[in-house]
Amino acid sequence: MNKEKLLELFNKHMRIEITYPGSRVEQAESVVRQVSLSNERGFILFSKMNESTADAIIEEQITYFNNLKQSFEWKVFDYDQPLDLRERLRSRGFDIEEQEALMIMDLAEGDQLLNILLKPEIRRVTDVQGIWDIIKLEDDVWGVSHQALGERLVQDLHDDPANFFAYAAYVDGKVVSAAWMYLHEGTPFASLWGGSTLADFRKRGLYSSLLGIRARDAAEKGYQLLMVDASSMSEPILEKHGFHCLARSTPCMSPRY
Template identity: 40%
Template sequence: MPHTDTETRDLFDRTMREHARPDGPGVRVERVGPVVRQVGGTDDWNGVVWSAPGLDAAGADAAIAAQIEHCTALGLPDFEWKLYAHDSPADLGERLRAAGFVAEEPETLLVASAQLRAGPAELPEGLSLRPVTDAAGAELMARAHERAFGTDGRRLLHQVVKRLAEAPEDFVAVMAVDGDGEPVCSGRMELYPGTGFAGLWGGGTVAGWRGRGVYRALLAYRARIAAERGYRYLQADATAMSAPILRRLGFTELGTTTPYVYRPTR
């Protein structure tokens, strides 16, 4: 890894944000003035992933207004501005709120060596690993997500089915299932060719199986695949639930990121 956390963060900003790649089929990445955004359909993730480091107050307000106009014109149900704590200007979050964006729970940007985190996926007795390779598996994965996080899994289902059908080569999805085939945890990994980074997503475990190593096992499984394919870094935007686990597993905190979401009024 680079010698300092700041160097690692700079590398992440440059390769994963400024030069972001689409996170799936049917979406595109655009650089519009001082921001980089992803654009897709109503069931895809749409939002700003990067803003220029020297962005000033006037430029920020203009860029925010432009993204609201863009979102509204496309008829999107929501649009996210992914704000990192080190982005400028310092009051960008306040400016987003003033324009109608709503801040969701902040997440911690964590990074680790894929090689060091790779290892056997050791699950507690009664559970087994099941790779997700088709629509039926994606449905189970969405059910695990709903049970773990208490949120609607329909958008996740759409994205995973689409990814598996159209661009599976840089995507990994896996579940832990019990003896009845019921999913108790699921996790995804996006591989970003040419960046050295593999992004970890999901990983939520249903309440009855938490604290028993299920999350750690799915992490080891994905880390091994990333390392085998030549990726140096694992990256996660961790919730308050998963961040402590990842820190204990050797992940380094590079900062925080907060989703600011705009939902046009109809």
């Protein structure tokens, strides 16, 4: 599948039409908003602007979310217009985070990953305690609290167990590596998240096994495309397993309301 077709599918299914758990989608004239129904932040995943309209639309969105007393993330892709959108957001007080690579794999071309030998430490996590074991791992790896993430994953496990898949690598009863996946019904996409590993357990094939088991489960459920927002550390590993960089995106966090 060529890049132009993949981008068309990605924009349609994952930026415009998608509704995330715990959110409502609002398709305004110039943006698509994901408004949180709880205390989580909102998102703008898609916008349609040009150089003459961008500044006014940015102000409209800041005012809109401020009135809701809700912070939000504006996800800017490198092909979004105007091309200086990220810098316009920066000048308006947004915090600009590290750029991510949008990595896509067509499972029709994924024999290498689908047939990878899985490490025996990998297990599917299906209970709340398992989710909090994963969150402890995240806290240990990154040195910050992931309480809000844990609450979201527990909610997703409860609300939509058919489309939320979590996995962990256990050594002596302890989670040493973990990842999760969402199947997006009505689309060809499964999105992959996480992939953290304790330092002492890296370079043992656990990350690759977590990719492999998610690819197999997605394929078994009839999904064709895997997508990952990859860090600079993960990008070369994903490339090695057959993923291709489709675009680059930057999370831009709104100024405080």
